[in-house]
Amino acid sequence: MFKNFFSDFKKKRNLAKLKDEKFRFLFEKDSSGEYVVFDTETTGLDVKKDEILSIGAVKIKDNKILTSQTFEIYLKNSAEISSKSIEIHHIRPCDLENAIDAKEGIERFLHFIGSRTLIGYYLEFDVAMVNKYIKKSLGIELPNEMIEVSEIYFDKMMPLIPQGNIDLRFDTILKKCGVPDMGAHNAVNDAIMTAMIYLKLTQESNNVKTSI
């Protein structure tokens, strides 16, 4: 109760800062029944300095991952991409030829997610990255509800591994959940894999112990 009250309060304060009325929909009650799983590729892990290179997202409805409505954009960046980060995200400068302006890209992303609940793996970071952009342009932070898959996984594994040394690396969760590795780690593929993990963990809530 108090938690709800607190989040409502936070939401209202957030809304009060909204500079552009066009984005009021982010605060409306979601009626689609869908979730959005998203992942970003960035130039680095420092929210303050680094920038978003690409965003990949898919919607989940019931037991389906709507890959038919996959969202994928590449964003223009202010600086050269360092060769070290290329090793991680495999986005080369030439891959950004179809990139669009950050402002436009982020707005398109906001339209894609609407007020749906967001799902991700270490979502906090991805959300912080997006917030960095919209704070500047819209004055707000993402108001959406959030679900962290590594948290669900942790809760599920807890009773099985009492010592609590639960390996929360993405690859480990992937393997433990029996989700196929889609190979290339780009934003969209990661989002799809995360979505599969989410479905695996939630759809099968009762007999997950036997299969993990």
Added chain:
Amino acid sequence: MSILDQKQLIASIHPFGQLSSRELDALMKKIDIAYYTKDTLLISKDIESIAFYIVIKGTVHEYIDEQLHNVYSHGDSFDADALIYGKTESKFVVDEDLICYEIKKEDFLDLMQNKEIQSYFLQDFISRHKHLKEFDAQSDFTPFLMARVSEIFLHKACIVDADISIYEALKEQKKLQAKVIIVQKDNSHTIVTDTDLREKVLLERLSVDEKISQIANNEIITIQSNDFLFNALLIMTHKGIKRLIVTEDDKIVGVLEQLDLLSFFANHSHLVAVQIQKASSIEELQFVSEDIKNLIVTLRAKGVKARYITKLVSALNEKIYKKVFEMCVPKELQDKCSLLVMGSEGRAEQTIKTDQDNALIISDDVDEALFVAPMEQLNSYLLELGFPKCKGNVMVSNPFWRKTLHDFKLQIKEWLSSLDEKELQNLSIFLDAKSVAGEESYLTTLRNYLYENFSHRDDVLAHLAKAVLYFETPLSLFSGFVLEKEHNNKLDLKKGGLFAIVHGVRVLALQYKVDETNTIERIKELNNRGIIDKNFAEELIESFDTIASIRLLALLEAKDLDEENYINPQKLSKNQRDLLKDSFKVVNKFKKFISFHFHLNMVV
């Protein structure tokens, strides 16, 4: 598991690979991924199919009348028929948590606008089978180009000392049947060709008593025996020469002739046949029979159908038999008897040398004893050539299989009255007899005698046919196949499939007096006589061919003889697995047909 990319995965599933890149992109926009937990009922009579499913992970069981009919796992898809016809008799149930792609019904039907896709899903069994096979053959083509020099027939190298006379060198060359003379001086080699002899000896009126080194001044051009044949061809073309000297560890091991190389690429088998004809000793035949195995490997890599390979190999083995027969049996006795091969050799379905199954019919007017020694010799020669002894002792060295015409007739009478398993088995072996050397008419006489005696003896035929049902077809449960634990989860192709077809067809052939011994020829003839309808005959032939060709692969890879009939279905490609599953279904259909035809449910 590693799926590279969603698009790539879809494209790897036949027939979606036929789609253009643009069509594939459009398709990707219509595909969702769905997750279903164990025991979810996806499609049934009452639940209309709403999508086409492609399995990413997990398994789905298809039941017809509560009987497990098929199992779908990674890369499999279902069920086009349910979507196209809007109904199904099957029930699809998730057996292991399923992650799959879903193409919505309307989108799937849209996809059918593509001619390739449409024909794939609408085709009947036979053409779908052929379609898949052709697809399979393409991927098999490369190994043929990768054949190595050591795999081809090499002429003996006639290497002579530089100091001997031309005359001596020519004599040596003739003895070795070599095409060229290689002249050795210290550690360097030069070559003397027919052209050299013509131009430097004949035209120059040079005495043949001169030293060979006088006319040898062309350097040899060599190739390593482990080099690719393709490279040999390139060198020959590039340098405009007709032969290469083949070396192994810097030693000359033979001569590669352009003619042989070209015919290797064109028709390798022709060469082997010539070699058998030319052989003058058992050792030479031995050399040739070694070559036959290489031939099989190459032909399979070329994508030649199993039935043609086995026919060809049988034809070559027949030639070997004939040659050995001529070596063992005195000339005056050769037309007083008929040498038979039986079992798989008789059916011309033998691949690599299987057991010796042979017999001899002797004319009634000569002394049997005259054949004892020659036949024992024949068996031991064949053994030397790598034809293993028959475990059941079905060989001409055994008096049971070496009889006069008269005694064989008595034997047939006995078979007719005996219901003993062992005797029935002997009869089965004899039914596939084929004459390979000597006087053929003896066999014809016996065969007609057999037909006379068996006509209207449906009771005996039924007992003979019963064996068709001895072994279970290994289809059901795990990924569709039943595997044998004691054989490392492999399945037996011979017991599981081939035997039923071969034996059933054999009994039908006896009943309807079909002279052919080859299973496929028998099926065709039975079809001509209206016993089996055309569609079923084609299904049978395709299935037989599929199982036989997968078995051929197993034979080539088998390390010991006991494992030769076993394959691990997980090691087969997706296409091959599908083909095999379909083939086993046909085997089951055939078993039902035989049961019905011979009223086997009434036979104890």
